[in-house]
Amino acid sequence: MSVGYFYAFFGEIMTREYDSTYFSADDCLLSGQCFRFQAENGGYFVNSDDKLCFVRTAGDTTFLTCEEEDLPYFENYFDLSVDYGEIYRAAIGQGGALAQAANRAKGVRILRQAPFETLVCFLLSQNNNIPRIKNSVRLLCEKLGRERVCLGKRYFAFPSAADMAEADEDFYRSIGAGYRARYLLSAAKAVHGGEILDENTPLTNFLGVGEKVADCISLFAFHRTEKFPVDTWMEKAYREDFGGSAKNRSDMVAFFEKKFGAYSGYFQQYLFYYKRNLS
DNA sequence: CACCAGGTCCGTT
DNA sequence: AACGGACATGGT
Numbered sequence: 001m002s003v004g005y006f007y008a009f010f011g012e013i014m015t016r017e018y019d020s021t022y023f024s025a026d027d028c029l030l031s032g033q034c035f036r037f038q039a040e041n042g043g044y045f046v047n048s049d050d051k052l053c054f055v056r057t058a059g060d061t062t063f064l065t066c067e068e069e070d071l072p073y074f075e076n077y078f079d080l081s082v083d084y085g086e087i088y089r090a091a092i093g094q095g096g097a098l099a100q101a102a103n104r105a106k107g108v109r110i111l112r113q114a115p116f117e118t119l120v121c122f123l124l125s126q127n128n129n130i131p132r133i134k135n136s137v138r139l140l141c142e143k144l145g146r147e148r149v150c151l152g153k154r155y156f157a158f159p160s161a162a163d164m165a166e167a168d169e170d171f172y173r174s175i176g177a178g179y180r181a182r183y184l185l186s187a188a189k190a191v192h193g194g195e196i197l198d199e200n201t202p203l204t205n206f207l208g209v210g211e212k213v214a215d216c217i218s219l220f221a222f223h224r225t226e227k228f229p230v231d232t233w234m235e236k237a238y239r240e241d242f243g244g245s246a247k248n249r250s251d252m253v254a255f256f257e258k259k260f261g262a263y264s265g266y267f268q269q270y271l272f273y274y275k276r277n278l279s
Numbered sequence: 280c281a282c283c284a285g286g287t288c289c290g291t292t
Numbered sequence: 293a294a295c296g297g298a299c300a301t302g303g304t
Contacts, residue, residue, distance in 0.1 A: 129284035178300030
């Protein structure tokens, strides 16, 4: 068998290099927007939908490794066609806590994640913490997702709505979803039954999706960067760093989105990552 | 034992 | 329209 035939059959693995200034593996993955990654060998194996890549930052370079045919998918996933230098400078121009956050978190990018996967993950996220969310998502994929191999590594794809619609609430409780089990099954059945899930979908029609989860799906799946999801950490930032006095989250959202406009989503991620991980 | 975690639902004012 | 308790579960 020739070498050429070998690669044609198994697919070619390739690595691309990028300037790490505005693309850091740590900042992108640890900023709480995605839940399917695992630290290993100084970098991260990252799953999205049915795919796998390996991303690692060393010095001024970020290395992205994946199957050649998946490279366009992951360049889109990491939003690599957008200039984050301009976004970073806009944050610096705001001064105060935001400038400080951006300085520490300038490698953050807003990922472009698969819509159904994002819906499910953020249904799980409500009144929950990131390690538990990650664990539930991992179990969900291991038990309902199709087994695959990429980069010589065995993993499980994110399950389809059809796969998820066949499970029952007890199954979702068994992966640690708790009271959210009902929301997961309801969403799976709705999407499996033909409910559209695109940027025009009224997301709060899904059971268990309120304003915050809807904003996260809008931002992380549909790149609606004018959205500013407010969770407990952003409440803290609102009080401690912006001197806000409103008490309900809708008013905080309105405050931030008016202040930051089309930069809202980017700035929110700088602040979230900084408040939760870096301060 | 409380309180918290990338909140939302639902019944009561 | 606004408020507050309930909700699963594991970690501090």
